[in-house]
Amino acid sequence: MNQSRYIWVLGVIAVALVIAVPMVIFWPRVAQTSDNPWTGVPKHPAHTDHKDIIKGPFTTGQEVTQACLECHEEADDQIMHTVHWTWQSDPVAIPGHDNVVEGIGKMNLINNFCIAATSNERTCMTCHAGYGWEETPYDFENNLNVDCLACHADTALYAKGEYGNPAEGVDLTAAAQSVRNPGCDNCGKCHFDGGGGNNVKHGDLDESLLFPSDSLDVHMGGHGFVCTDCHRTEDHAISGRMLSVSVDNENQIACTDCHQPDLHEDERINAHVATVACQSCHIPAIATKNPTKVTWDWSTAGQDRPEDHYTYLKIKGDFLYEKDVQPEYLWYDGAVAYRYLMGDPVNLEGPTLLNPPGGDIKNPDARIWPFKIHRAKQPYDTVYNYLLPPTTSGAGGFWTTFDWPSALKMGAEANGLEFSGEYGFTETWMYWPTTHMVQPKENALQCESCHGDNGVMDWQALGYPGDPIKWGGRNAAK
């Protein structure tokens, strides 16, 4: 009798199971993506206030670095392994070149703006994460030259000046006491103002991101992101790279680091993801707040014409700023198709493409990306047929003498090039993939934007026979 006293418990369980188990097994499940993009966003630990830890006084940046290293013993070594310090990559194979190159980067590449850093150390090194890069080669082994303050000090209290040294008049003690996690102002000092002014280079990175509105950038404005939320950092190595100086598809940041690629409710839009980069639709325009430089003609520099900040300067020549720039859409697989290296021949038939993106319609890894293409005219040696980096700032530079031959001679020597004495100007294009200032779905491109009568895509240039809405996508014919 006793053993059966609680037998009803078994009965209750049995009845409950018989009813509940089929319910649970067959419960109608609506397919739900497990996409919670916030899981991809790092948590930043509160930073220790250094006001009472740092005593000072300091008279040089190196003294500050010394003080930092007393506690952060590995920080110098970590920094010295990053491109913020080395300004060049590990040895790398570059499309269009036979041999593996020793290492490329800001130190030795030609760009489409102020052309080259080497021989222009006084100004360019303002953005090097170290002190005292007065001439190239630079002593990369001196750990005391690591500039901790550039990224960690309050930008209201610290600024860099010539050759990367602290600007004159900076109170280094106050600056050192202000250190904290890097903010967008630290990153922006160089990345917003590259090329000599706000938003000159990128088009999608400018000072408006310091106080971004919802409509400017959905992440930074809408959700209060800072740069390091996406550019996740470990041991001072900051993730992410840019086609302007990096040639391979490594260490990239992708929307899909946080978002599911097929998160669109609409199957038709999800079908685009294999072909179209998120950025193409979600960044419908470049330079929506501040204008960006789209052309730069060095050949007219040095003339005594009326100057205007937005069209002509004697030291720089003619240039054009534009706002709300419609991107140009190109296949891009994350790497370059070619990278112009110092001494490479220029294209005499047309523009020389410094860093054309890799990928085409046949490359399944390539997707259609939005680009800002910056078009410039810069000096080249008409005898040797290569681009010539001029010395611009500093003594004897073009900005002082307005004399091309001497400035080109100085620049060529510093960069190890022969200069024949004969020079001309040739058109060069530089490609800037657009990836910031992301817009939510409400403002994204719509079907009509690409597939309408005056769509933004040049289908035939992209390799399609016509609008894929009628002619079929690149996978349709398979």
Added chain:
Amino acid sequence: MSSLMRRQPTFGCFLLLFVLLGAASLLLGSDQAAAQSTPPTAGPLSPLHPTFTMLDAEGRNVLDSGAPVSTMRTCGSCHDAAFIADHSFHADLGLRSMTAPGQTASGRPWDTSDGMFGKWDPLTYRYLTPAGDERLDLSTAEWLMLLGGRIAGGGPTVTSRTGDPLTSLPLDPASPETSIRTADGEIAAWDWQQSGVMEMDCFLCHLDQPDHAARTAALASGEFGWANTATLAATGIVTHTAAGWQWNAAAFGDDGALLPAYVRVQDPTNANCAQCHGLVHTDIATPLTIAGCDTANPQTATTGQVISGQKIAQSGVNVAGKASLNRAWDIHAERQLSCTDCHYALNNPAHVQESDATRPSHLVYDPRRLDIGEYLERPDHNFARGQSAQYTIAPELKGTMRRCESCHNTDSHSAWLPYVDRHMQVLSCESCHTPQMYAPAIESVDWTVLDADGGSVVNCRGADGPDAGVDTLIEPWTPTLMMRGDIDGGQQLAPYNLISAWYWVYDDANGATRPVPLADLQAAWFEGDAYAPELLALFDADGDGELSSTELRLDSDAKTAAVAAQLAAQGLNNPRVEGEVQPYSINHGVARGEFATRDCQTCHHDNAALHQPMQLASFLPGGVVPAFVNDANIVTSGDIQVGDDGTLHFQPAPEQAGVYIFGRNRVEWVDWLGLGVFLAVLASVTLHAVLRFIAALRRPRHTPELKRVYMYDAYERFWHWLQTVAIILLLFTGLVIHRPDMLGMFNFRYIVWVHNMLALIVLINAAMSLFYHLTSGAIQQFIPRPYGFFDQAILQTKFYLYGIFKGESHPLEKTRRQKLNPLQQVTYFGLLNVLLPLQIITGGLMWGVQQWPVAAGLLGGLPVLAPVHTLVAWLFAAFIVAHVYLTTTGPTVLTDIKAMVTGWEDVEVHAHAEHA
């Protein structure tokens, strides 16, 4: 001129506006001539279309003759223009089907065709006068002048009602085909030879920049022969000068053919169609604006449909709550479909598909089709069309268009929508995919009164009126769902806008009913430029000498009589008010996914949106309750009702068309009967319990001799309790489905699913226990044995009625082999043989209504199955009450329940058992 203008109805005002615009453009013509001598954009649009010579009606090059271009000659030099004009309801407009008045499907005594030429439209009011009528309203010529902006040419603009060329008709002012009412009201002859006729205007639909305004102006001024030439006004091929239309020699080459840059021929775009049909907005960069329910865009004004891929949130329209409307006005426009993708030429080889009806069943696809050249020579200009309620022309072509499900796979709903097939049977796709309209549409048109401009009083849904500005606040409005009768005999609920109209009719000299001609109506209402004093005094409530829209209401017998008297004074016999309601199908403005209706309770609820009345008018002009027009494609599925406040509504009632909607439809008496039985049982057992309690208090405690018997084995207890729990949950979930309005906190969709799952468990459990009872022989317990049955039943009844109160023992012994007394036997016999199977069959067929609709249909479909299921559920509930109560009649109150838990029961020892 000013008095004429004032006397014109609204549409007339537009017309005159066009004339003025046209005149203004003529004055500016000389300046524009220079500007237009170059083509607007360079290069031919079509890489294939060759250049051609522009020919006049005589076949001469227009450069030489200076005559108007003939499309039949020009385009006809390659294309079979006669074939095209002959195969186009856009050209025909009802001419071919013209009959004597009153013979058409509409049932209006004055309609003569099912197309624009002969079918009266209360929105434009003027009607095409049939031959032999007493009074002339619209002659053919004035019809074309008035409505030219919507007429493609050919058909009645070339050919008379008897099939002869208009130009061949004798000049007879008595015939409505060759007459015109002049500005002073006189009837004069109309000379078609002089005015020219309008051939089918190829340019209107096939050029990228047809000048619709110039063409309309040419028609309005009676220059019919030049209308097609005027369509070219923006191309640079022709310019208008003081001397008339001049061909621009610079647009032609030395060979007399057009220069390639001027050949701007293309397939029709949405913009081409929009000229006559409705609001189309193709440029997403420019915000769309809407000003009131403007009849210049008939399709939009009558339905609220806007064809644009622009997102509503980004448009310039001041829609309430637009910030959340991140959806396009029309998903198909957003996805770059054009009108012609669905409304294609019926012999277009890219689209043509043989219907299932004529295609041999062994063929899936018939590859034989026109080759491109054959098609281009003779493209059928009858276009595929849907099931529209309002466009009744060419009914034989209704349903030729592909339907939603021809392109879309409805299986995609199955991820979230239960009973997909059933929903698809009953609902058109539009029912859920055009849940709201965001542009204003006309609600009512009142021609019983005239506003100061001589036009009708128009009320709009969603906005203040037809003349509201672009900044007017638009309230989204919900179309009403009515049962659509498809051309193939199928029926589905579909969304409609309903437009009510009131107007005066009279009996003419022939005894025929006709709408009062506008000229007579205006003569009745006005004296000179002012309202007739008798009417002004009657209508002008605030005495300010003007009649506002709130005063222009024919809302009393006195007013009706006064206007009728004024009309009678115009010689109109028996003037009276009539009204009608025209349903307008809504098929465009489609939303996808998240903006479509997804909430079950939109329909499955007492107060569901589906059942909300749609207002037809705020009062009844002339006290006349209008009726639906005869030729709309609707099946009775609701009633036109006058509310207590005098407003007129359409009250949807889909059940009138045989639709039974769970959570909304129920048979009241079934619920009352079921509830009555349930309450009666509850009251009976309560009374019984109270009496037992009182009786027990009055007599000493009776302690019968008990013995412990293992009454129920484990399986019996298990299936009993499983059935108990499942049935109680079924009753509860069933109640939620039956009355979601009372139990709204539950998710309808999941409750339905749980109910079905529980039913399956009950079914399986019942089947297994039946198997058990059959194989173990226990089934015999449930079978009443005839021998002594009634004696025992009477004994048991007497026990419950008397003995139990006196403390008597149970009359019949309960043993393991004989658990049931005769009353139980008969109860279970009914329960298990009648109620349970009935519930399983009705429930199964309701669940299976989409799997086996025929089987459900044989038993009367949901309208029969559902009430039966409900009634049986009530009986089950009543049974449970009685059953539970009777378990308390054992030696102690809980004895029997404990027995069903533990299996061991204390049963009374009966004397005869001891003897046995």
